[in-house]
Amino acid sequence: MLNMKGHEDESGMVLDIRNLSSPARSAALNRFTDESVEVATSVPGRKLHKWVAGSFCLLCILQAALNVSLRLALPLQQDSMKKELEEQKRQLDYMASQVNVLTNEREELKRKLEDFAHYAQQGWLYFNGSFYYISSIAKSWQDSRDNCSQRGAVLAIISSREEQEFIRQQQKVMWIGLTDRETEGVWKWVDETPLTASFWYSGEPNNFKGRNEDCVVINHYYSNENNWNDAVCENEYSWLCEKHM
Incomplete structure (x- = not known):
């Protein structure tokens, strides 16, 4: 070592x-x-x-x-x-x-x-989702209906008390889209829906003096909530068109 x-x-x-x-x-x-x-x-x-x-x-x-x-x-x-x-x-x-x-x-x-904007400029009134056009001239119920169709609308269909009140406040005699021309006494709207809520004036509808009154007009009893009247369809009145939005 x-x-x-x-x-x-x-x-x-x-x-x-x-x-x-x-x-x-x-x-x-x-x-x-x-x-x-x-x-x-x-x-x-x-x-x-x-x-x-x-x-x-x-x-x-x-x-x-x-x-x-x-x-x-x-x-x-x-x-x-x-x-x-x-x-x-x-x-x-x-x-x-x-x-x-x-x-x-x-x-x-x-x-x-x-x-x-378009309908407002044309003078249409707006209420609860629909526009309404009130004519300034008078026509028969069928001619009024045709005029509404040409405008892309229908004769007014009233489905609630609020809508009836709005129309009544316009204070004008005018056709609406209700008729019993197809079957006497069976009232239908122009879209074929049956009548449910109605606002007939007292004693209406009545085919007054035996006349064939098959179309409905808003009459001149503006102060009364119920102011519908059945009238002869060939009579000439202003009319009310309605267009749903």
Whole structure:
């Protein structure tokens, strides 16, 4: 064993290298170095080999566990992504449908505003979703109906007390779209709907003096809520057209 003083030879004696000549001293050091390398590569090398082999086995086990984990996790991840994509698609479809609804509503509102401006300029009156046109001349019931058709409207159909009140306030004798010409006593509106709410003046309808009174006119009893009167359809009165918005 080499120390600060010397080197042990094969006989076990400790030699003091300080007393050796330079060539002998170099030879002793070279011999020590060769022995040290042999020891370092023999004894620690076996431990290193075992450590490397153990580490490799551990890495193999970890790799196998990782592969199993990935195979188990991948389907779950794919299902989660699929559900997320489906939810996003559903939301996009819903948003697209809402855009279409809003677009249609905007177009409908635009059309109504244009109609409102048009009919207001033509002198039509607006009430509760409908425009009303009161003629300034007189015609028979059928000619009045035809005139309303030409205007894209119908002779007025009164379906509520509020509408009757609005029409009564115009204080004008005029035809409305109610008749029993098809079947006597069965009153229908021009759109073929049956009469439900009625506002007949007292004693009406009555086919006065046996005349064939098959068409209805708003009479001159403006102060009375009930002011309908059946009249001969060939009589000439003003008329009231109605156009639903």
